[in-house]
Amino acid sequence: MHVPGIIIGGGIAGLTAAVALQQRGIAVKVCESAPEILPLGAGIWMAPNAMQVFQRLGLAEKINAAGVPLHNIQIVDGQMRPILRTSQERIRQRFGHTTTAIKRARLQALLLAEIAPADVLLAKTCVSLREVPQGVNVAFADGTTITAGFVIAADGIHSAVRAQLFPSVRFAGTGHVVWRGMTEIQLAPVYKRSITEAWAGGVRFGFSEVADGLVDWFVVVKATPADADHHGLKSRLHTIFQGFAYPIPAILEATDETRIIRNEIADFDPIPQWSRGRVCLIGDAAHASTPYMGQGGCQAVEDAYAIAQCLHHEPTPELAFAAMQRLRRPKATSIVKKSRLMGQIGYWTGAAGALRNGLMRAAPARLVEQQFYQVYRLNY
Numbered sequence: 001m002h003v004p005g006i007i008i009g010g011g012i013a014g015l016t017a018a019v020a021l022q023q024r025g026i027a028v029k030v031c032e033s034a035p036e037i038l039p040l041g042a043g044i045w046m047a048p049n050a051m052q053v054f055q056r057l058g059l060a061e062k063i064n065a066a067g068v069p070l071h072n073i074q075i076v077d078g079q080m081r082p083i084l085r086t087s088q089e090r091i092r093q094r095f096g097h098t099t100t101a102i103k104r105a106r107l108q109a110l111l112l113a114e115i116a117p118a119d120v121l122l123a124k125t126c127v128s129l130r131e132v133p134q135g136v137n138v139a140f141a142d143g144t145t146i147t148a149g150f151v152i153a154a155d156g157i158h159s160a161v162r163a164q165l166f167p168s169v170r171f172a173g174t175g176h177v178v179w180r181g182m183t184e185i186q187l188a189p190v191y192k193r194s195i196t197e198a199w200a201g202g203v204r205f206g207f208s209e210v211a212d213g214l215v216d217w218f219v220v221v222k223a224t225p226a227d228a229d230h231h232g233l234k235s236r237l238h239t240i241f242q243g244f245a246y247p248i249p250a251i252l253e254a255t256d257e258t259r260i261i262r263n264e265i266a267d268f269d270p271i272p273q274w275s276r277g278r279v280c281l282i283g284d285a286a287h288a289s290t291p292y293m294g295q296g297g298c299q300a301v302e303d304a305y306a307i308a309q310c311l312h313h314e315p316t317p318e319l320a321f322a323a324m325q326r327l328r329r330p331k332a333t334s335i336v337k338k339s340r341l342m343g344q345i346g347y348w349t350g351a352a353g354a355l356r357n358g359l360m361r362a363a364p365a366r367l368v369e370q371q372f373y374q375v376y377r378l379n380y
């Protein structure tokens with residue numbers, strides 16, 4: 001089979017890229033290794049940079065209707081006293097959108113609905129690539145091969161394509177894990193339409209509604225030998241967060257223990273090249289970041305749109321991929337670095353933690369919002 005383009009991976013990056021390319025009349029097939037498109041994790045926050053991309057793709061209204069556009073992002077201490085609070089209203093006035101919290105499954109379903117079913121090939125695991133005069137031969141685990149004019153590799157943090165193109169990537173574990181859950185619970189009005197992240201004692205608990213009465217939450221804790229074991233997990237989490245105020249114990253209590261998921265927190269040092277010839281990495285495959293800024297998926301959405309734009313405007317895939325990297329690499333790299341820093345600062349305890357909280361409380365709101373503006377602004 002010969003096709004104009006192949007996208008490897010049907011996560012947020014791959015599906016968004018397929019939508020953006022098809023809207024520009026560029027035909028692609030999405031090859032996903034899983035037998036069905038499954039969300040990785042429970043909920044996701046789509047910040048205004050991603051929402052502006054979805055606006056351009058004609059999807060923002062649907063995403064807002066399926067999720068919860070938020071009014072506040074706040075960091076609090078264990079007693080729910082504010083450390084940092086940003087009004088999303090000024091951000092909405094500037095960018096047209098706030099952050100929307102949405103179930104990942106809903107977001108992926110909305111993206112999938114925009115793609116012809118015949119263009120999504122499931123149970124199709126890419127195992128290797130080879131450049132040939134007509135394009136790129138992509139070999140799959142089922143023994144088949146497809147020749148494509150170009151390949152977009154959106155196959156996630158452990159990208160097989162990246163491993164083949166740029167094998168010497170240096171992963172940086174943080175020694176922390178994140179547990180994520182979703183539960184039905186009605187929050188007090190102050191916590192509705194808000195992302196709240198509580199920092200205390202070197203651990204964090206974040207939560208927000210992703211639909212009315214449906215709360216997505218995560219905790220970040222130091223990895224321990226007992227981590228991989230689900231048995232007694234809820235009581236371990238209750239012990240860790242016993243000093244935290246309402247609604248954290250209530251959210252934990254309401255959650256079905258068997259549906260709590262675990263992720264190791266890791267990223268990798270920025271790589272100098274995202275593309276080689278007619279193959280280009282996007283999303284986590286190119287620049288996975290730790291989740292502390294909630295930007296990994298948003299950056300993937302930005303990549304997806306930018307690469308479609310470059311393929312539309314440039315005469316060859318090689319030029320398009322070089323242009324895409326010029327547009328996107330500086331910002332994506334700075335997010336990886338800032339997210340690492342945010343992670344370290346969030347774990348400070350004792351005097352350092354008190355100093356951090358004092359400085360953050362004293363920071364003028366406008367100064368804090370400027371930091372968000374840099375992340376939310378699109379440069380294409």
Ligand SMILES: Cc1cc2nc3c(=O)[nH]c(=O)nc-3n(C[C@H](O)[C@H](O)[C@H](O)COP(=O)(O)OP(=O)(O)OC[C@H]3O[C@@H](n4cnc5c(N)ncnc54)[C@H](O)[C@@H]3O)c2cc1C
Pocket residue numbers: 008009010011012013014031032033034040043044045046047124125126127154155156157159160161178180218263282283284285289291294295296297298299300
């Ligand atoms: C705890 C946590 C919370 C987060 N919260 C947020 C948030 O609120 N907001 C945000 O923007 N980001 C968030 N992120 C980051 C976000 O989840 C990722 O950045 C995003 O999922 C990356 O999308 P992707 O499509 O690049 O990769 P993935 O979502 O990893 O998708 C890769 C896809 O490729 C497929 N695949 C893999 N290998 C192959 C192969 N060889 N052949 C074919 N298919 C293959 C996989 O099955 C998968 O479907 C969070 C991450 C974590 C861990």
